[in-house]
Amino acid sequence: MIAATVWALLTLICKWLPHTADYSPEIAMTVYLASRYSFLKAGILTLVVVEIADSGLSVLHGYPAFGLWSIVNAITLLLIIAIFAHPWSKMHWFNCIAKVFCASLFFWLLTNLGVWLSAGHYPMNVQGLILCYHMAWPFLPAQLLSGIVFGALWAISNAVIARRPLHDFCAKKQGLY
Numbered sequence: 001m002i003a004a005t006v007w008a009l010l011t012l013i014c015k016w017l018p019h020t021a022d023y024s025p026e027i028a029m030t031v032y033l034a035s036r037y038s039f040l041k042a043g044i045l046t047l048v049v050v051e052i053a054d055s056g057l058s059v060l061h062g063y064p065a066f067g068l069w070s071i072v073n074a075i076t077l078l079l080i081i082a083i084f085a086h087p088w089s090k091m092h093w094f095n096c097i098a099k100v101f102c103a104s105l106f107f108w109l110l111t112n113l114g115v116w117l118s119a120g121h122y123p124m125n126v127q128g129l130i131l132c133y134h135m136a137w138p139f140l141p142a143q144l145l146s147g148i149v150f151g152a153l154w155a156i157s158n159a160v161i162a163r164r165p166l167h168d169f170c171a172k173k174q175g176l177y
């Protein structure tokens with residue numbers, strides 16, 4: 001539970017400090033929790049941390065703490081938990097990075113689809129959908145980079161916790177070497 005608390009605090013701090021849009025450990029935290037806990041526990045922990053972060057942003061910067069966008073985000077995070085969950089004992093360092101990277105791409109795709117469907121900013125046709133993704137395109141690099149960086153941080157922390165070299169983490173158990 002200590003590692004989950006550290007991820008939660010890292011997520012809160014990174015979301016509250018000034019940062020590039022869509023650069024956050026939120027997705028890495030979600031995938032980490034999905035790998036460690038049941039769907040219910042991971043979902044509750046993720047949604048609590050995200051709501052605390054959004055409430056903090058509301059207080060600090062005047063952003064709305066809750067809206068239709070937060071429902072889309074919550075559903076997407078729960079889908080990430082369902083899709084990317086797997087047993088802790090089978091985590092390899094590459095899987096940490098790859099799963100967080102893929103989950104970041106998935107989050108970007110789904111939340112922007114949610115923006116198109118619910119925000120009313122774009123026409124409800126193919127051109128509107130393309131325009132929505134076109135307008136969201138500048139945010140994708142930061143989203144994916146945060147997936148790589150925080151996925152690597154997760155992999156490094158796994159290796160430190162296991163007190164083994166990073167390349168050796170869980171590889172022998174899986175028969176990868």
